[in-house]
Amino acid sequence: MTAPVDIEKMDEKIRQLKESALDLSAMANEFPAVKRNVARVLASIKMLELNVCDVVGFPD
Amino acid sequence: MISEQLYWNPVLETMPLERLRALQLRKFKAIFTWAYEKSRFHRALYDKAGLTPSDIRTFRDIRQVPKVEKSMMRGIQCKDPFPYGDALCVPLEEVSNFRQTSGTTGQPVYQADTWQDWEWWAECWAAILWAQGYRPSDRVFIPFGYNIFVAFWAGHYAAEKLGCEVAPGGVLDTQARILKIRELRATAMMGTPTYMLGMADAARSKLGIAPGTLGIKRITCAGEPGASVPATKKRIEEAWNAKVFDHAGATEIGAWSFECLDQPGGLHVNEAMFLVEIEDVETGEIIEEPGRRGKMVITALDRMAMPCVRFDSKDVIEWDGAPCSCGRTFRLIKGGVVGRVDDITKVKGVLLAPVAIEEVVRGIEGLGSEYEVVVEKQGDSETIKLKVEVSPGAEGRVKEIESELRHQLRLKTNLGYEIEFYDYGSLPRYEVKARRFKDLRKTA
Numbered sequence: 001m002t003a004p005v006d007i008e009k010m011d012e013k014i015r016q017l018k019e020s021a022l023d024l025s026a027m028a029n030e031f032p033a034v035k036r037n038v039a040r041v042l043a044s045i046k047m048l049e050l051n052v053c054d055v056v057g058f059p060d
Numbered sequence: 061m062i063s064e065q066l067y068w069n070p071v072l073e074t075m076p077l078e079r080l081r082a083l084q085l086r087k088f089k090a091i092f093t094w095a096y097e098k099s100r101f102h103r104a105l106y107d108k109a110g111l112t113p114s115d116i117r118t119f120r121d122i123r124q125v126p127k128v129e130k131s132m133m134r135g136i137q138c139k140d141p142f143p144y145g146d147a148l149c150v151p152l153e154e155v156s157n158f159r160q161t162s163g164t165t166g167q168p169v170y171q172a173d174t175w176q177d178w179e180w181w182a183e184c185w186a187a188i189l190w191a192q193g194y195r196p197s198d199r200v201f202i203p204f205g206y207n208i209f210v211a212f213w214a215g216h217y218a219a220e221k222l223g224c225e226v227a228p229g230g231v232l233d234t235q236a237r238i239l240k241i242r243e244l245r246a247t248a249m250m251g252t253p254t255y256m257l258g259m260a261d262a263a264r265s266k267l268g269i270a271p272g273t274l275g276i277k278r279i280t281c282a283g284e285p286g287a288s289v290p291a292t293k294k295r296i297e298e299a300w301n302a303k304v305f306d307h308a309g310a311t312e313i314g315a316w317s318f319e320c321l322d323q324p325g326g327l328h329v330n331e332a333m334f335l336v337e338i339e340d341v342e343t344g345e346i347i348e349e350p351g352r353r354g355k356m357v358i359t360a361l362d363r364m365a366m367p368c369v370r371f372d373s374k375d376v377i378e379w380d381g382a383p384c385s386c387g388r389t390f391r392l393i394k395g396g397v398v399g400r401v402d403d404i405t406k407v408k409g410v411l412l413a414p415v416a417i418e419e420v421v422r423g424i425e426g427l428g429s430e431y432e433v434v435v436e437k438q439g440d441s442e443t444i445k446l447k448v449e450v451s452p453g454a455e456g457r458v459k460e461i462e463s464e465l466r467h468q469l470r471l472k473t474n475l476g477y478e479i480e481f482y483d484y485g486s487l488p489r490y491e492v493k494a495r496r497f498k499d500l501r502k503t504a
Contacts, residue, residue: 007071043176047183050333050362051069054083 011056014048021045063197066387068190072332073388080389081119084335087361089116092125095367098149101136102369123337123346127357127372130161133169133312144172150365159210161311162493171210171311172365178217180362181210181314184333185218188318191328191386192305193278194248196223201246201276203229203237203259205491210311211283212250224248234262241274248278253286253296253304254494257429260299265452265485272301282307283493285415288319288327288396291423308375308397313368314360317393324384326392335359336393337370338377341401350381350394355401374401376413405499407435408442410474414497417446420468426454426461430487430496437501446477449484 021041028034067073075083093113095102106112109126116122136145141152148155156175160168173181194200200219204212206228219226227244229237238259241249251259256279260271279302281287287296287306296304308327309315316334317327329336338347338354347354356375360368380394399413406412414433421431428449435444448465450458458481469477 005070040175043174043179046176047179050180050183051072054087055071055075 007052007056010052014045014053017048018042018045063195068187069332073187073390075332075389077389080331084331084361085119085122088122088335088359089113091359091361091363091367091369092116094149094364095369099367100146101132102147102367122335122370125370127370128368129372130166130169130312134167137170143170144366147366148172149367150174155365158208159213159311160208162209169312173363174365177363177365178214180333181214182217182221184309184315184330185214186221187330187333188307188315189215189218189222189224189280191318191320191388192280193303193321194219194222194224198222198224198247198278199227199244200224201227201229201237201241201244201249203232203234203249203251203255206230214309214315215250215280215282219248234259235266238263238267238269238271238274241276242269245275247275248280249276250280250282252283252491252493253281253289253292254284254429254490256281256296256304257292257299258489258491260296261429271299274300276300276302278302279304280307281305282309285397285399286418288398289415289419289422291419291421292429295422295429306396310373312366313358313371313373314363316358316360317396319396320384320386320388322384322386324380324382324386324392326380326394327396328384328388328390328392331390333361335361336377336391338379347379350379353378353398356397375399376401376404403497405435407444407475412444412473412475416473417469418496420465420472421446421448424461424464424468426451426457427465428484428487430489432487433497435497435499435501442501444475444477445480447480447482447487449482449487452484 021038025035025038028038096106096113105126111125133147136147137143139145141148154174155172157173157178159171162168202212202216206213216226216228227246229240232240263269263271279296279300281304286292287304293304306319306327307315308317317329319327335358337357339357340347340354353376356373356377358368358371358373375397376399377393377397380392384392399415404411404413417433421427422429428451430449432447433444435442454461462479465479469475
């Protein structure tokens with residue numbers, strides 16, 4: 001049996017991920033290994049936003 | 061099990077049409093605003109048309125947005141910020157990938173992508189591969205000369221994203237690639253239709269291997285319209301004993317369309333990521349109804365470094381009115397990309413789409429897959445010459461083949477041809493984009 005997709009919950013988790021990634025990026029201005037890896041993480045998070053967050057709260 | 065899921069994104073791919081249109085409109089406003097604010101090139105274009113972001117409220121407003129043509133992109137490149145020119149919307153330090161177009165229609169156009177754009181490319185391709193049945197259990201062999209052309213780079217990254225095992229076929233020659241497919245027991249691959257046919261031919265003639273025994277189950281074709289040409293698709297599927305899927309994309313646009321597992325005789329437009337409009341070539345009117353061909357004007361809704369906003373692709377397409385049995389609400393374009401406005405030309409007063417010749421040649425048993433068309437003008441009269449190859453074993457049937465070929469050409473293109481037969485293997489073979497149609501009237 002397939003579990004239903006809880007898109008609102010997913011949206012919330014993605015927003016938390018982004019917030020954490022942005023915090024980490026802000027802490028890493030003198031730490032290239034963290035700064036650049038977080039930049040890639042943020043690009044991946046953007047793909048999650050396109051897949052999930054852009055649809056949430058969208059008028060039916 | 062995730063592998064049993066039909067859709068890469070079950071929400072977007074089955075979204076009711078009305079919501080999909082609303083999502084597209086919202087995304088169009090966002091990318092238009094981005095381009096207006098960040099690119100001097102786009103700003104000048106829109107200022108000249110008297111448009112600002114607040115003017116974009118409906119689809120009717122979108123139609124007022126000036127189109128961008130490839131020649132305009134050629135005009136700005138090599139200027140600052142070098143080499144992309146002022147369509148670039150991000151600092152150069154954020155550009156992570158350089159690609160260029162193949163130059164089929166003139167000087168190559170340079171394209172910048174950020175890492176986010178590159179993720180986006182892979183994301184669009186991931187939706188394609190998932191829809192075509194690629195799963196983490198696949199071992200994907202990519203016989204492509206990884207270089208400055210975008211071609212199958214994004215397919216590679218997307219297959220990785222899906223969880224497939226990817227074997228890059230890079231600088232290996234054709235025979236080495238075939239042997240590697242056999243050695244690794246690859247299950248899927250990607251290439252141009254021309255090269256897929258060429259590889260099958262090389263397997264048989266150079267290595268004595270029947271390509272259909274190698275275990276390839278699915279092939280994704282791009283770069284040419286062949287995989288949507290029924291006769292070409294049939295030849296590749298029979299040669300490899302595999303399902304063949306078409307995909308249309310472009311360097312300046314992205315991976316905008318795909319054939320799904322149900323093979324409905326057309327390509328789905330990824331309408332969550334792209335806005336496709338079809339414009340009547342004569343009147344400029346936007347065509348909404350199925351069955352009327354026009355040229356594609358396309359917007360990539362989420363590409364940021366060098367936005368693609370209402371790009372005049374010159375690809376000739378038409379909407380298919382029938383829904384697809386796969387359940388996706390993304391609309392279909394019937395028969396894929398049937399040609400380019402530049403390619404469809406008048407010969408002896410008759411409109412000719414070169415793809416129609418391909419359908420005839422590859423539909424005739426006894427002819428090889430390669431052919432060449434040469435249009436010339438001698439005095440006031442035009443001639444159209446078709447060069448074809450006879451398949452091994454069919455040499456004794458040339459007269460019968462010629463008769464069938466003439467009949468089918470007349471039927472499908474309404475034109476008479478000078479036909480020349482060549483030995484098998486003597487016409488040029490191509491790996492990337494084939495150039496089989498030569499209009500010498502333009503150079504005379």
